[in-house]
Amino acid sequence: MVEHRNNPSLFQLIDRKSFDELVIKHGMDKGVRSFFTWEFTCALLTCMTLRLGSYRDIEESLGIPRSTFGDALDLRFHGFFQDLCDLVLQDIRGRTQDRKVKRAIREILAIDSSEFQVHGSIFSLPGWKQKQTKGHKAGCKLHTIFNVDGGWIDDFKITGIRKHDSPVSLQLRLAPNKIYVFDRAYNDMSFWLKIVSVGSHFVTRLKDCETLRKLQIKIMRGKRDQHGVLHDGFHQPSAVLMSRHREDLEDTQLRHVVYRDPETKKIFHFVTSDFRLSAKTIAAIYKRRWAVELLFRWLKGHLDIRYLAVKTANAVKSQLSVAVLLQLLLQLKKITTEFTGTLWSLLRSIRSTLNHRIFASCASPDGCRWKGPPVRHEEELYL
Numbered sequence: 001m002v003e004h005r006n007n008p009s010l011f012q013l014i015d016r017k018s019f020d021e022l023v024i025k026h027g028m029d030k031g032v033r034s035f036f037t038w039e040f041t042c043a044l045l046t047c048m049t050l051r052l053g054s055y056r057d058i059e060e061s062l063g064i065p066r067s068t069f070g071d072a073l074d075l076r077f078h079g080f081f082q083d084l085c086d087l088v089l090q091d092i093r094g095r096t097q098d099r100k101v102k103r104a105i106r107e108i109l110a111i112d113s114s115e116f117q118v119h120g121s122i123f124s125l126p127g128w129k130q131k132q133t134k135g136h137k138a139g140c141k142l143h144t145i146f147n148v149d150g151g152w153i154d155d156f157k158i159t160g161i162r163k164h165d166s167p168v169s170l171q172l173r174l175a176p177n178k179i180y181v182f183d184r185a186y187n188d189m190s191f192w193l194k195i196v197s198v199g200s201h202f203v204t205r206l207k208d209c210e211t212l213r214k215l216q217i218k219i220m221r222g223k224r225d226q227h228g229v230l231h232d233g234f235h236q237p238s239a240v241l242m243s244r245h246r247e248d249l250e251d252t253q254l255r256h257v258v259y260r261d262p263e264t265k266k267i268f269h270f271v272t273s274d275f276r277l278s279a280k281t282i283a284a285i286y287k288r289r290w291a292v293e294l295l296f297r298w299l300k301g302h303l304d305i306r307y308l309a310v311k312t313a314n315a316v317k318s319q320l321s322v323a324v325l326l327q328l329l330l331q332l333k334k335i336t337t338e339f340t341g342t343l344w345s346l347l348r349s350i351r352s353t354l355n356h357r358i359f360a361s362c363a364s365p366d367g368c369r370w371k372g373p374p375v376r377h378e379e380e381l382y383l
Contacts, residue, residue, distance in 0.1 A: 081321035127160030
C-alpha cells in the first residue's frame with residue numbers, strides 16, 4: 001500500500017467552483033436559509049458511506065433534524081446530482097486519458113439495469129408499481145453503462161420498474177471507439193445501429209427463436225463433441241427489421257458467432273458489428289459483461305440500497321444518484337492517491353475512520369478508554 005502524506009478527502013475531490021456553478025444553474029439554494037446544497041451533498045455522501053438507513057439515524061449521528069433532511073431530499077432537484085456525477089467523471093477521464101496503456105482491443109463498456117424496491121407510497125406513479133405483486137409495492141430501475149476496464153460508471157438513467165431496457169438504452173450517452181456489451185434485453189436494432197453510427201462496436205446475444213433453433217441444428221451436425229467456436233458468419237436480420245432499417249443495414253453488416261463453452265457445454269449465439277476481432281475474443285468480451293452484475297451487487301451490498309424508504313420519486317433518484325457519485329469519488333480517490341487495494345477496502349477504511357470519530361465524539365469528558373488502533377498515513381481516508 002502506498003503511503004501518502006497529503007491525502008485529500010472525498011469532499012476535496014469535488015471542484016468547488018464547478019459545484020457552485022451547478023448550484024446556480026439548477027437554483028438549488030434559491031430561497032434556502034440554512035442547510036445549503038454543499039452541506040446537503042456532504043451529508044448525503046456521509047449517510048451513504050455509513051449506511052444510515054433512516055432519518056432517525058441521520059439525526060442521531062450527524063445532528064441534522066429529520067424534517068430538514070427529509071424536506072431537502074424531497075424538494076432539491078435530483079438532476080443536480082446527476083450533473084455532479086458527470087463533473088466527477090470528467091475529472092476521472094482527464095486523469096486517466098494520459099496513461100500510456102497498450103490495449104489489444106477497444107475499451108469495453110457493459111450496459112445493464114438492476115431493480116430496487118422503494119416505499120409503497122410511490123406505487124401510484126406510472127411505471128413504478130412492481131410487476132406480478134399484490135398490494136402497494138413499488139420499485140425502480142438503475143440503467144447504467146459501466147466501464148469494465150476503468151471500473152467506474154460512465155452513464156446512468158433512473159426510471160420506474162416497469163420501464164423496459166430497450167427504449168431507455170436509446171437515451172444513454174454513447175462514445176466512439178468503444179465496445180459495448182449487453183445481454184438479450186437490449187434487442188432493439190435501432191440501438192445497435194446507433195452504436196455503429198457513433199463509431200463504436202457492440203457484442204450481444206441473440207434471443208431464442210425458431211429460425212435460430214433450425215440454424216443451430218444445421219451447425220451442430222457432425223460437431224456434437226466439439227467445443228469453442230462452432231460457426232462464424234454473417235447475421236441476417238428478419239424481414240421485418242430489414243424493411244424497417246433497409247437504408248442503414250445496406251451499409252452495415254452484422255456478424256453471427258456460435259460458441260460452445262468448454263466447461264458448461266452451453267451453446268451461445270453472439271451477434272456483433274466487429275469483424276476485426278477473432279470469434280473467440282468476441283465470446284471472451286461477452287463474458288466480461290458479468291462485471292456490471294458485480295457492480296450492482298457491490299452497490300446494493302456495501303451501500304445498503306436494496307430498499308429505499310423515501311416517499312417521492314425525486315428522493316429516490318437523488319439517493320441513487322448519490323450512490324453513483326460515491327462510487328465515482330472512490331474511484332477518483334483511488335486514482336489520485338494511487339491506492340492499490342480494492343474499492344471495498346478503500347470504502348471500509350473511510351467507514352471505520354468515520355465510525356471511530358463519531359464514537360470518540362460521544363465519549364465522556366474524562367475521555368474514552370477505547371482509542372482504537374493507531375492511524376497510519378495510508379489509513380487517513382477521511383470523507
